[in-house]
Amino acid sequence: xxxxxxxxxxxxxxxxxxxxxxxxxxxxxxxxxxxxxxxxxxxxxxxxxxxxxxxxxxxxxxxxxxxxxxxxxxxxxxxxxxxxxxxxxxxxxxxxxxxxxxxxxxxxxxxxxxxxxxxxxxxxxxxxxxxxxxxxxxxxxxxxxxxxxxxxxxxxxxxxxxxxxxxxxxxxxxxxxxxxxxxxxxxxxxxxxxxxxxxxxxxxxxxxxxxxxxxxxxxxxxxxxxxxxxxxxxxxxxxxxxxxxxxxxxxxxxxxxxxxxxxxxxxxxxxxxxxxxxxxxxxxxxxxxxxxxxxxxxxxxxxxxxxxxxxxxxxxxxxxxxxxxxxxxxxxxxxxxxxxxxxxxxxxxxxxxxxxxxxxxxxxxxxxxxxxxxxxxxxxxxxxxxxx
Amino acid sequence: xxxxxxxxxxxxxxxxxxxxxxxxxxxxxxxxxxxxxxxxxxxxxxxxxxxxxxxxxxxxxxxxxxxxxxxxxxxxxxxxxxxxxxxxxxxxxxxxxxxxxxxxxxxxxxxxxxxxxxxxxxxxxxxxxxxxxxxxxxxxxxxxxxxxxxxxxxxxxxxxxxxxxxxxxxxxxxxxxxxxxxxxxxxxxxxxxxxxxxxxxxxxxxxxxxxxxxxxxxxxxxxxxxxxxxxxxxxxxxxxxxxx
Numbered sequence: 001x002x003x004x005x006x007x008x009x010x011x012x013x014x015x016x017x018x019x020x021x022x023x024x025x026x027x028x029x030x031x032x033x034x035x036x037x038x039x040x041x042x043x044x045x046x047x048x049x050x051x052x053x054x055x056x057x058x059x060x061x062x063x064x065x066x067x068x069x070x071x072x073x074x075x076x077x078x079x080x081x082x083x084x085x086x087x088x089x090x091x092x093x094x095x096x097x098x099x100x101x102x103x104x105x106x107x108x109x110x111x112x113x114x115x116x117x118x119x120x121x122x123x124x125x126x127x128x129x130x131x132x133x134x135x136x137x138x139x140x141x142x143x144x145x146x147x148x149x150x151x152x153x154x155x156x157x158x159x160x161x162x163x164x165x166x167x168x169x170x171x172x173x174x175x176x177x178x179x180x181x182x183x184x185x186x187x188x189x190x191x192x193x194x195x196x197x198x199x200x201x202x203x204x205x206x207x208x209x210x211x212x213x214x215x216x217x218x219x220x221x222x223x224x225x226x227x228x229x230x231x232x233x234x235x236x237x238x239x240x241x242x243x244x245x246x247x248x249x250x251x252x253x254x255x256x257x258x259x260x261x262x263x264x265x266x267x268x269x270x271x272x273x274x275x276x277x278x279x280x281x282x283x284x285x286x287x288x289x290x291x292x293x294x295x296x297x298x299x300x301x302x303x304x305x306x307x308x309x310x311x312x313x314x315x316x317x318x319x320x321x322x323x324x325x326x327x328x329x330x331x332x333x334x335x336x337x338x339x340x341x342x343x344x345x346x347x348x349x350x351x352x353x354x355x356x357x358x359x360x361x362x363x364x365x366x367x368x369x370x371x372x373x374x375x376x377x378x379x380x381x382x383x384x385x386x387x388x
Numbered sequence: 389x390x391x392x393x394x395x396x397x398x399x400x401x402x403x404x405x406x407x408x409x410x411x412x413x414x415x416x417x418x419x420x421x422x423x424x425x426x427x428x429x430x431x432x433x434x435x436x437x438x439x440x441x442x443x444x445x446x447x448x449x450x451x452x453x454x455x456x457x458x459x460x461x462x463x464x465x466x467x468x469x470x471x472x473x474x475x476x477x478x479x480x481x482x483x484x485x486x487x488x489x490x491x492x493x494x495x496x497x498x499x500x501x502x503x504x505x506x507x508x509x510x511x512x513x514x515x516x517x518x519x520x521x522x523x524x525x526x527x528x529x530x531x532x533x534x535x536x537x538x539x540x541x542x543x544x545x546x547x548x549x550x551x552x553x554x555x556x557x558x559x560x561x562x563x564x565x566x567x568x569x570x571x572x573x574x575x576x577x578x579x580x581x582x583x584x585x586x587x588x589x590x591x592x593x594x595x596x597x598x599x600x601x602x603x604x605x606x607x608x609x610x611x612x613x614x615x616x617x618x619x620x621x622x623x624x625x626x627x628x629x630x631x632x
Binding site: 102104106107108109157159161162164165166167168169170 | 569
């Protein structure tokens with residue numbers, strides 16, 4: 001206990017120097033929590049959005065289909081069995097028919113994917129009901145509309161090949177433009193009634209993939225199941241890469257704070273030789289003196305955590321409520337990254353606890369390193385101020 | 389009386405020319421244009437939205453089955469070679485020193501940025517094997533009388549569901565082709581011009597390929613020189629020739 005008392009007394013006596021160290025360390029602490037909170041919030045949002053708009057509770061692919069390989073799309077369609085039709089009827093799955101096509105907005109060529117979907121589905125958030133009762137109608141995402149310079153009610157010439165390879169082309173009307181944060185849904189796709197697409201391609205009662213609404217449904221005969229761990233792997237990878245970038249920034253801030261503590265400790269051991277010698281002469285073990293100095297250094301981190309909490313809490317509450325706007329800084333969707341315009345950070349107890357722990361442990365280590373020199377000090381030399 | 393006679397003669401000529409069926413006209417066109425092989429030097433002018441590009445190439449062709457093309461100009465494309473054998477197509481790029489086979493989705497890409505796609509080049513079936521032909525009537529194009537034929541697919545696996553072809557009534561050469569989608573939408577227009585008589589056959593020295601859905605003036609395929617029925621060594625049509 002005496003070690004803590006001495007540590008606090010010495011720290012407060014150091015005045016501005018202590019508070020500067022504490023402030024820099026608190027910045028590292030706050031930035032660590034802030035950045036990771038933002039990434040965690042983004043991760044949660046991206047996962048929720050991808051599930052809502054694209055994958056639901058998993059997908060079933062036609063054997064041979066690979067979402068990363070456009071060469072596989074042409075052959076990836078199959079007739080729906082009685083079992084699948086029953087699942088569709090029970091709203092456990094919804095079918096999607098994929099056909100590659102070329103769109104010609106104002107005479108420019110653009111490769112697109114025609115996605116035929118059930119207009120009555122309610123598994124995904126896509127507003128497919130807007131297509132009901134409309135002929136040659138398509139929906140597109142707002143990102144895609146911006147890229148192709150298209151707006152609602154515009155007409156778009158589209159060319160594709162039917163199941164036999166014969167070209168067909170008609171003019172579609174864009175009946176609705178939806179906002180979606182999932183780039184794989186927004187960009188490069190035109191959404192239309194699956195029945196209309198089946199008719200246009202001659203693929204009666206066929207689908208390329210099935211989107212599942214049932215977590216427990218993991219196998220359908222002649223379909224390949226892809227769970228959400230697989231379907232979300234890309235997002236996790238991008239977020240993990242972003243997190244690493246954030247760690248680098250935090251590491252440098254932490255380094256500055258820890259260097260300041262290390263410097264202070266080296267200086268303290270040199271400047272307070274007489275005090276160290278007196279402690280040992282009075283009967284304190286060397287280890288005890290080392291621990292006093294170590295605790296003194298580590299206390300910086302406790303004060304930093306407290307100071308960070310004081311000014312960080314209102315800041316975090318503000319960001320949690322109002323979010324962080326990304327719309328002006330980057331168009332993440334066009335880069336293929338799932339991110340909404342506003343990211344709401346998520347600060348978990350685990351995140352804050354681990355940040356505090358990291359600051360305390362690292363401060364303790366850098367405080368101990370210069371202090372361990374005390375173990376070799378001769379008390380007589382120390383009292384005489386002759387330790388170099 | 390004179391008028392009646394003139395009218396009668398014109399009618400007679402009209403009936404006589406209609407006596408030919410569409411199939412017969414197509415057969416005569418095929419007969420006129422077909423050769424055992426051709427060796428040609430061509431210039432391809434690709435008209436873009438803002439600028440145009442020119443490419444030059446030398447091509448060896450045997451029927452519709454085999455062709456070997458080597459690009460000679462510009463420097464960036466020089467040495468690029470294309471080999472078509474039946475349903476297979478390979479491209480050799482000198483910059484990477486690699487030969488790749490064009491298949492599946494890649495066949496839809498344009499040839500060197502032109503309005504022609506690789507799959508257009510791959511079409512090697514005879515029109516009569518694929519289409520029902522109907523003689524629709526007559527028309528005049530560039531001051532010449534033409535038959536207008538309407539071709540409708542008789543098989544399912546055909547790229548273009550229907551075509552309209554204008555054929556010179558005297559020279560039996562194609563003047564223009566319009567290629568349509570199943571919906572009736574015009575997709576491509578091929579316009580033939582600068583006809584020359586070479587070895588007793590009329591041949592178009594310039595063809596304009598135009599994607600009707602795209603902006604721009606299409607691609608001009610200009611034949612600078614062409615020789616028929618030459619001695620072409622067999623090794624030209626082998627993958628090994630691509631790297632030579």
